[in-house]
Amino acid sequence: MSKLQRTPPKCPSNPDISLTTSDASYVNTRKRFSGGYDSEFLSALIDEHFNTLDVKIKETITNIVTSTISNELAKISHSLSSLNTTISELRDENINLKQRITDLNNHLSEVDTTLSDLNEQSISFDTRLKTVESQVSKDNYLSDKLDVMEIKLAAMEQQARDCNIEISNLPERRGENLVTVIINIGVLINQQIQPSDIILAHRVPHVGENDKRPKNAIIKFKSKILRDNFVASYRAKKGLTSEQLSITGSSNKIYI
Secondary structure (H helix, E strand, C coil): CCCCCCCCCCCEEECCCCCCCCCCCCCCCCCCCCCCCCCHHHHHHHHHHHHHHHHHHHHHEEEHHHHHHHHHHHHHHHHHHHHCCCCCCHHHHHHHHHHHHHHHHHHHHHHHHHHHHHHHHHHHHHHHHHHHHHHHHHHHHHHHHHHHHHHHHHHHHHHHHHCEEEEECCCCCCCCCHHHHHHHHHHCCCCCCCCHEEEEEEEECCCCCCCCCCCEEEEEECCCCHHHHHHHHHHHHHCEEEECCCCCCCCECCCC
16 A cells, blocks of 8 residues: 655744733643644554454455355355265166166066067967868768768667567576577467568676676567557467477576
């Protein structure tokens, strides 16, 4: 700071001032101080004061600026710390997101493979279905033919049964000849039977093993007319026994 020099103005005066009055008994007289302040001393004193003031101002400004900068730096540091934390969290989330995307891509790849397999299976299924439909069509034709054959067979069996008679309670003998027995029955009921009139003669096993009754005999004639005549002659006879057929043992009533 520049030095400020001031010099007080000088006024002409008489150092010896005397006061004259008509009543001088109560008036004191004094002499004015004839000396003055040194201008250099005053200048130095003022300079020192201004220098001290300048230092204090600089210190105050420095402290304010330093405090302000420190506060701002602390705020910036805190903001940077928060920003670093946020960036770290974003990095972690980005890593997790990448992992999820990778897992999703793998899952989509598996789904695509599964869909491809299902498509192949669907094509194979369609092929098999067409084959089955074709086979079913053939089977329907065969089923229709089988139904016709079953009807014909049933009719033939019924026709064959129309030529059959069943004889029950006829005593069994080892080495028996059922054809001869039927011929003898024909003699008794007045219905002549030739061996050539009989196509089949056999006994039918019992359903239960403990059944002690004689097994029934099935006789098949060569025609339904011959069978009907034989049955009619038996009914006209009104009864037939094993004794009449000369079969040894207890006499049993024979049923046709």
